[in-house]
Amino acid sequence: MTYRLYLSTNTYALTVQALMEDMGLDHELVWVDIFQDTPDEDLLKVSPHSRVPALNADGTVxxxxxxxxxxxxxxxGDGDYLIPPGDPRRGIFLQWFHYLATTLQPDVMMQFHPESYAADDATQARLREAAFGRLDKVFRTLDDALADGPWFFGDTITVLDFLLGMQATWPEIYPETIHAYPNLTRHQQALLERPSVQRVFGIHRETMRGNGEELVLAMEPAGW
Structure with a gap:
């Protein structure tokens, strides 16, 4: 199967790219600028809101x-990367899957794009500050969930760990630093030790440097 992954540097596309690398799936990277005034026409064909990631899998978009x-x-996955139906842990898997999307991600987005919620700077600042308060509780909740880690399910890595870990790398989302949450810190360190994740961050770092930007992470892979 031929995969084309639409992505921009240091965005949520990191998650899918790292997962595909970890699975050893061949894929083509299609870099797009999601911040230009006019949406990328090719991206709009696969992503109606001009967001990344988007994936074209032999015509399945x-x-x-x-x-x-x-x-x-x-x-x-061949049985890996998820907790399948019928497994008694399936409900917990689904709980955290949706928690990451509906409880964590909205307040992460508030830190980067408060202008999507309010036009004036003062209101944006208040929204970001309120989101920081919620994020602290979210990270403490996740820290408790990772107590038997390093992963959500002990030694079994699943898509949950990529969905959390690849956005937990952004230092801007923490009220203080990631180190305020020891189990989350352990989780991030374990993810950064995976060669697949190191390759992905290396690609993004070099691409950003080519654009005159620098990739800044909450924690860095060894050897950076």
Missing amino acids: LFETGAIALWLAEQH
Whole structure:
């Protein structure tokens, strides 16, 4: 199967790219600028809101990070990367899958794009500050969930760990630093030790440097 992954540097596309690398799936990277005034026409064909990631799999077009990640795990995981139906842990898997999308992600987005919620700077600042308060509780909740880690399910890595870990790398989302949450810190360190994740961050770092930008992470892979 031929995969074309639409992505921009240091965005939620990191999650799908890292998962595909970890699975050893061949894929083509299609870099797009999601911040230009006029939406990219090719991206709009696969992502109606001009967001990344989007995936074209031999004509099957998918968008939304969680949907792509879950679909890839079902197609190629060979029983890995997810907790299957019938497993008594399936309910907990689904709980955290949706928690990451509906409780964590909205307040992460508030830190980067408050202008999507309010026009004036003062209101944007208040929204971001309120989101920081909620994020602290979210990270403490996730820290408790990772107590038996390093992963959500102990030694079994699933798509949950990519969905959390690849956005937990952004230092801007923490009220203080990631180190305020020891189990989350352990989780991030374990993810950064995976060669697949190191390759992905290396690609983004070099691409950003080519654009005169620098990739800044909450924690860095060894050797950076």
